[in-house]
Ligand SMILES: O=P(O)(O)OC[C@H]1O[C@](O)(COP(=O)(O)O)[C@@H](O)[C@@H]1O
């Protein structure tokens with residue numbers, strides 16, 4: 001668009017000089033406000049309840065606000081639980097006190113919540129607060145917010161609250177005030193990857209994120225498998241079903257997304273027998289899965305494992321450029337003596353049941369298998385809910401994100417031992433560092449736009465992102481799924497991490513990476529992906545505070561390793577804080593015992609002067625807008 005045309009449009013948009021002036025002043029005012037709170041979470045892995053709780057308490061931000069604005073004699077824990085779970089808390093209170101006491105309780109809490117809402121909204125413009133208010137009580141809440149601090153209008157203020165209680169609207173108002181507080185304490189959410197797999201409810205997490213007021217997502221390797229499945233990668237469909245069977249989550253696929261798994265279940269039952277090594281991974285004490293279901297899960301995991309190895313073999317052959325020939329496992333097996341040679345050592349295969357493999361052409365699919373894959377593809381691509389969730393991952397997601405001076409990335413930037421960027425060569429071109437990640441992202445988008453194509457480079461690259469040596473989402477030399485199923489020697493199970501994971505402890509390396517992403521060296525790299533083993537003394541804050549790993553493991557299956565239930569990060573106008581969480585038990589526990597999963601907070605970085613909106617990404621855009629408007633104002 002030409003400049004003249006641009007100003008013409010602006011002029012039409014504002015209509016008058018006064019309107020332009022008002023907007024200039026408005027923008028200037030916003031730029032001076034303290035920056036809003038950013039909340040970082042990662043590796044949620046299907047654990048909806050724990051994630052939902054962390055959103056409700058804003059990783060401790062809600063309690064912090066309560067402490068700041070209320071007197072010491074007020075029970076902050078009690079009020080916090082009301083803000084997190086208003087309906088449930090009100091039900092509990094109703095059981096405990098008489099109806100007349102209830103009116104007083106309502107009045108007291110509406111007043112407190114109004115004060116907190118007022119306090120939490122101080123950082124924002126009136127217009128932003130107005131937009132954040134829930135529709136049904138927006139007028140009343142606005143009125144309460146302005147009157148709460150005005151002693152002269154004491155009577156007026158109480159009359160409003162009394163009327164609300166009399167009309168039985170107190171629970172609804174408390175609900176809306178609580179949601180508004182949750183909404184105001186966190187301005188923006190970053191999800192640093194791995195929403196999917198292992199836990200039971202990634203679909204509920206996606207619904208929650210879609211409804212969330214402001215969010216971005218950095219794709220994780222597990223999210224990539226789901227995007228790839230909908231983009232037509234048969235290998236990803238199979239891998240995803242294998243993981244779902246391994247963690248007893250086939251219901252999410254069947255009931256959550258309406259995927260028809262009958263063909264593959266029938267097929268598995270026809271050819272395979274259960275083997276211990278394929279028993280689903282269940283948490284200790286989980287009795288919810290029946291023996292029949294366990295058997296089915298076992299068979300499906302086995303079947304999909306073999307199908308995965310066949311399809312991997314085919315992909316590795318058609319994509320020599322991925323340099324993964326040593327991972328074409330079925331082609332490496334010596335079928336005569338049931339052994340395989342890896343790294344010059346010969347290993348015996350255990351549990352290697354292959355009723356559907358033609359040993360003369362081990363990667364070839366049977367006709368039955370081809371038909372099943374076709375049906376699965378159609379089923380994955382015709383699920384409206386899955387499509388909606390993947391559309392959202394595409395719209396809000398990316399391989400990495402530069403945001404307010406920080407670099408957010410799930411896995412790593414592949415490095416050589418000496419700290420140089422490791423490159424991937426495809427179609428005669430070398431890609432490394434930022435270029436590599438940009439290239440990956442372009443290919444992902446091409447594949448997603450062309451779901452009917454199942455074996456082109458973009459689609460195959462999505463598989464590479466799951467398991468390739470130079471994948472920024474994986475960050476290891478190889479994925480030893482085959483070895484873990486069929487070889488006893490644990491030495492073969494090891495997955496060697498990319499040098500990045502050692503070098504990221506060094507400040508110079510982090511500064512270099514930040515520089516090449518055109519970020520200030522004072523910024524931070526935020527990673528997920530690798531569980532921080534804090535109980536073994538690992539520190540999530542690395543490189544003198546330049547890098548933070550926030551995967552403490554929401555995934556229950558990994559909590560044994562980490563001793564924690566995850567880290568989250570908060571960045572507000574005062575600096576950056578890391579919050580460590582204990583495992584989440586249940587909503588009932590929170591209501592009854594005031595249990596809150598937050599444990600400790602650690603300072604990552606403290607700024608000398610409060611950061612204002614003008615120093616943020618959004619601020620930069622607003623400054624540009626203001627400058628344009630000033631130009632328009634002069635020439636109106
Ligand atoms: O714990 P499981 O189910 O055996 O899965 C292990 C696999 O998951 C991975 O760790 C990848 O998943 P993460 O991104 O959660 O680490 C692989 O490296 C590994 O082979």
Ligand SMILES: [Mn+2]
Pocket residue numbers: 194220221222410473528529530
């Ligand atoms: Mn991961």
